[in-house]
Amino acid sequence: MTRSELTERLAELNPHLYQRDVERIIAAIFDEISRALLRGERVELRGFGAFAVKRREARVGRNPRTGASVHVSEKHVPFFKTGKQLRERLNQAS
Numbered sequence: 480m481t482r483s484e485l486t487e488r489l490a491e492l493n494p495h496l497y498q499r500d501v502e503r504i505i506a507a508i509f510d511e512i513s514r515a516l517l518r519g520e521r522v523e524l525r526g527f528g529a530f531a532v533k534r535r536e537a538r539v540g541r542n543p544r545t546g547a548s549v550h551v552s553e554k555h556v557p558f559f560k561t562g563k564q565l566r567e568r569l570n571q572a573s
Contacts, residue, residue, distance in 0.1 A: 527561075
């Protein structure tokens with residue numbers, strides 16, 4: 480599902496809201512999650528999952544084409560762990 484599909488679906492489910500308001504709500508939620516991750520905070524949505532930032536150490540990698548060693552710098556990457564309720568709902572559906 481894309482962001483625009485999510486917006487359309489939520490607008491359909493909430494006919495009392497204008498689509499532009501639904502877009503603003505979604506943008507506000509995503510922006511706040513992003514800002515929290517930038518501050519190094521963990522974002523937990525009960526029943527859905529948790530977002531966190533993990534640190535990957537610097538390392539020496541290999542260029543797959545040439546086989547030459549390449550320095551890969553330290554990175555911070557977003558990480559999502561599903562919540563127990565979401566996993567249970569997914570497994571019940573199959």
